[in-house]
Amino acid sequence: MSTSASWFYWALMSAVFAALTAIFAKIGIRGVDSDLATLVRTAIIVVVLSAFIWFTGKWSxxxxxxxxxxxFLALSALATGxxxxxYFRALQIGDASKVAPVDKLSLVLVAIFAVAFLGERPSLREWAGIAMVAGGVLVLAL
Structure with missing residues (x-):
């Protein structure tokens, strides 16, 4: 797979894992405070990612x-947290099939923020897709 096309593969895998995240989290937070569940999840991510970086020789x-x-990494970490x-609070009180799509409104916001802060210029076709995502989120939310 060429480097220029590999972003799609990684983005698709990200979507698969994000979908599994919603399902596993919804099952895992039953009877558990969502903030505590977020802490446990984060601790596991730190351990697994540290081991991955170490064993692949990427540590610096x-x-x-x-x-x-x-x-900017600190700001990104705070936003992620x-x-x-x-997200976990929403999953605890709402249906995963409704929470996850609304969470994906982030796609629309990323496009807007990318224009405002990064100077990116999506094409008309890309804006049409972004608008459809926004419309889909509204349909699901209402």
């Missing part, structure tokens, strides 16, 4: 990263 000194990189807390 994180303190050698620039302060700008640290700032807030997203997970909200």
């Amino acid at each position: 000194n994180p303190f050698a990263l620039s302060s700008r990189t640290w700032l 807030a997203s997970w807390v909200c």
Whole structure:
């Protein structure tokens, strides 16, 4: 698979794992506080990802990263944590088949934020797809 097309493979696998995340989380948080469940999930991710990085030889000194990189990775981590807390709370009180699609409104927001902050310019066709995602989320939410 060429490098230029490999992003699609990884994005598709991300979607598969995100779907499994919703199903496994919905089962796993029964009778458990959603914030505690988020902490347990995060701790497991830290252990597994650390082992993966170590065993694949990708480990390097994180303190050698620039302060700008640290700032934006920290902001990303805070946003991820807030997203997970909200997602698990929503899963605990709502149906996974409704919560997960609404969570995917993030697709629409990413496009808007990418235009505003990264200078990206989606094509008319891409905006049409983004609008359809937004419409689908509204249909599911109502």
